[in-house]
Amino acid sequence: MQDVEYVFRIDAFTPDNLPMARLAEYLGALAKLIGHKDHTHFVSIERGSAQLVHRVEHIDAPKVDARLTRIRSGDASKEASRAWRELDDLLANDNAVGTLTERETGKVILPFPGRTRPKPIAIPPFRENAMIQGQVVRVGGTDNTAHAILQDGDTSHTNLSMSREIAKQLAHRLYGPIVRLHGNGRFERQGTGDWQLLDFRVDRFEELRDQPIDHDLRALREIDGNGLMREDAYWAGRKLIDDEKEPSS
Incomplete structure (x- = not known):
């Protein structure tokens, strides 16, 4: 397989008015999308709309093709999906639409709706009783309210507040067993449709047993x-x- 060139087109810019700092952001996001940075090279910016041409060496071309196919089919890894979202967010913030095209065939590999994607429904943050769980990786604080960080796989729960008494008990479980925290959380809906935990007030906790x-x-x-x-x-x-x-x- 030969080297493959791709063209990322941004319809809201031309090579003359694309700011250098913004170009750097797009190139960085593109590198994350391709995922094989050592064998991917920036070639040029072509005229018309701003068209960022980049070349993938033959050694990684099949891997990149498979990666882009998985993104298009919705079967990509979290890391690859985040890279696609980062590029689309850049486009949306620039009131732009983009495409990733294979240069030789002209085939659109990935569309980026950017400004045309549906606007998320605005929902104000709200509080409700909830529970979260994970491993305690930090406990501390210098005021009357102590704080902690909980790690649950790839997710870090931060902005957790509690009494010093609960904090002392959790400190004994630092990097230890999984714990479940009960309390009241403030949640906000993100533009992606995901919910983000903004803060959490811990009332009590329980240690989860690891048994068959x-x-x-x-x-x-x-x-x-x-x-x-x-x-x-x-x-x-x-x-x-x-x-x-x-x-x-």
Whole structure:
């Protein structure tokens, strides 16, 4: 496979009026979208609308093609999807629409709706009782209200406030077991449709136990009238246990 050139077109700019700082932002976002920075090179800005030409070396061309195909089909990784969103946000903020085209064939690989994408419904932030969970990775504070950070996979829960007494108890679980915090949170809907936790006031917490499912099933079966003594329920429970113990391939 030969080197492949792509053209990213921005309809709101020309090479004469595209600010250099904004060009740098677009190129940085494009590099994230392509995902193989060592073998992707900026070539030129062509006239008409601003058209950013970049070349992917043959060594990574198939990987880039597969990556862009997954983005187009909606089956991309979170990192690749964020890169697409970052480019589209740049376009929307510039009142622009964009396309990523394969230069040789003229085929549009990815469209970027930019200014034409549906406007999100504005919903003001609101508070409600909720719970969050994760591993405690920071506890501290110098005033009467202590603060913490909770890590749940790729998500970091910040702006968590609590009494010093709760903070002292959480400090003993720093980098330890998963905990579940109960309290009141303030939430805001983002332009992407996702909900962001702005702050959270912790009332209490519980430590989640890390134990096999058969332990929980045995505890449930000891409760009178739970229905788990039936033969069909028993074998359903056994299947859960066997599935858990079976090594992953």
